[in-house]
Amino acid sequence: MTLALGIIGAGNIFPAYLRTLKRSRQLRIVGLADAQPAAAQARAAESGLQAMTIDALLASDADLILNLTPPLAHHDVGMKALAAGKHFFTEKPLAATFAQGKELVALAKRKKLRIGCAPDTFLGAGAQATRALIDAGTVGTIRHGTAHFMSHGPDHWHPNPAFFYQPGAGPMFDMGPYYVTHLVHHLGPVASVSGTAHTTHKTRVIPFGDNAGKTIEVDVPTHVISHLTFASGAQIVLTVSFDVWQHGHTPMELYGDDGSILCHDPNLFGGSVKFARQKDAWSRLTDKRPYTTNSRGIGLIDMAQSIEAGRPHRCSESMALHVLEVMERSLDAARTGRPQRITTTCERPAPLEAKLF
Ligand SMILES: NC(=O)c1ccc[n+]([C@@H]2O[C@H](COP(=O)([O-])OP(=O)(O)OC[C@H]3O[C@@H](n4cnc5c(N)ncnc54)[C@H](O)[C@@H]3O)[C@@H](O)[C@H]2O)c1
Known part of the structure; x- marks a missing residue:
């Protein structure tokens, strides 16, 4: 239907x-x-x-x-x-x-x-391959990791960027959903957070387009470092920033008892995923999975199919609410200087075994 x-x-x-x-x-x-x-x-x-x-x-x-x-x-x-x-x-x-x-x-x-x-990028080839690698125990239990999203802000590509510097956006609420959702998809729910945050510049000037030269007010932290403690015990340091011109970090690295994973960019559906067991050389994951290019909307199609089939949809409200709490509490922890307990939880979404259409 x-x-x-x-x-x-x-x-x-x-x-x-x-x-x-x-x-x-x-x-x-x-x-x-x-x-x-x-x-x-x-x-x-x-x-x-x-x-x-x-x-x-x-x-x-x-x-x-x-x-x-x-x-x-x-x-x-x-x-x-x-x-x-x-x-x-x-x-x-x-x-x-x-x-x-x-x-x-x-x-x-x-x-x-x-x-x-959204995001539904975790339904893409990169995240699904990473999830399968974790679930197979190839690198052992994931204990630690890092995640980095750092750029000089969307005012360099978005024609109407003011909303990115208002509550509900900023690097944590705008890009954090990709990173936190992928981490929850890979590792399960977050139990507590701590961290720091700065609003580095109170105003910014739009550099291009019809609005070039206009000044934007910055009402959100633009450089946030969050320490996420997962219910599994895993500890991940997440940095999100609109204040960094260039850097050399990979988007996400996960460290397990028996090895490490270099993950793809969670903002994308596909991308290179590498892993190494202990001191072995890095291997690139080569298994063929669907959705390697921009497929924004597949989470909606999964939800439509789930409604008809009476099964849970993968981009679930419980995961989205949990991710929202993790992001808001990260900023609270930075503002108060105190760790924050996360009150919500969620199931990891079911792996995507086949194409949705
Ligand atoms: N632009 C991107 O590349 C991108 C990527 C991923 C996610 N997103 C997300 O998509 C959403 C939209 O982003 P965008 O870049 O398309 O924004 P945009 O500013 O380009 O477009 C938003 C549209 O919503 C309309 N709008 C605003 N308030 C409304 C309301 N109350 N009722 C009805 N319409 C209203 C505006 O008139 C505008 O046409 C945001 O949540 C953003 O985080 C955007």
């Missing part, structure tokens, strides 16, 4: 989703809406979709709403979609605050609806 999908948010990330959705027959797109009707109309015209108002889309026969709005709007759009009786799949993070995330999950539970949340 085909489920009916409404999309809210016609901005930068919309085309990537559309490319994936067009390849699957799981979802029929009923319409596209945006707070700026002209944005929805322009995207709809170039994609052969119907532009609608948000109210009309919520009143339509859509079974599911895909939310591609900036983080500060996720709670409001999600509450409206759920109140209208629609399942809800959102870009990351689940919401701008943990409290808002809890409200969304509680409403979905009351209404017996599902919430799914």
Whole structure:
């Protein structure tokens, strides 16, 4: 059966989703809406979709709403979609605050609806191969590791970057979801966090595009170091930054009792994964798995298939809420100078054994 999908948010990330959705027959797109009707109309015209108002889309026969709005709007759009009786799949993070995330999950539970949340990059070839390697025990129990996302911020590529420096974004809420989600997928839930954070510059000047020369206020920490203690006992140091021009760290390294893994970039679906047992030379994983290139939207397709099959979906609301709490508590720990206990937990998503479509 085909489920009916409404999309809210016609901005930068919309085309990537559309490319994936067009390849699957799981979802029929009923319409596209945006707070700026002209944005929805322009995207709809170039994609052969119907532009609608948000109210009309919520009143339509859509079974599911895909939310591609900036983080500060996720709670409001999600509450409206759920109140209208629609399942809800959102870009990351689940919401701008943990409290808002809890409200969304509680409403979905009351209404017996599902919430799914990006990132879905962990369904790609790189993360699935890493997960299989860990689960096979090839490098033994993972005890330690590092994860690094460091750049000089999205103002160098995004045409409208102000939201990246507002609550709900910053390097922790914008890029943290990829790294924390991958770590939870590989290692299970986080038990506590500690760390430090800095807002290195209070303002930034947009370097390119229509908004070049405009000053952006920075209301979030832009260099965050978080020490994650997993329920398994694993200890991972995660650094996320919008203040670093260049560096030489790998995106993620995991160290086990019998060896080490050099993981691919969690922002991507594919990429090189290397491992070494003890003092052996590095080997590159060569097993063939699906989704090596940009496949944003496969988590939504997995959720649609799961609704029909009555099985749990992999980009689950419990994992998204857990990741949101880990990120918020990391900033709390930095602000207070005290370790924070994580109150939520989640199951590791089921491995992806075959192509979804
Ligand atoms: N741009 C990327 O490459 C990228 C990659 C991964 C994830 N994301 C995530 O996707 C989401 C959207 O990012 P983007 O880059 O497309 O942003 P964007 O600013 O380019 O587009 C967002 C769109 O949402 C609309 N909008 C804002 N508030 C709204 C509301 N309350 N109701 C309806 N529409 C509203 C805006 O008018 C705009 O057209 C964010 O959560 C971001 O973290 C973006």
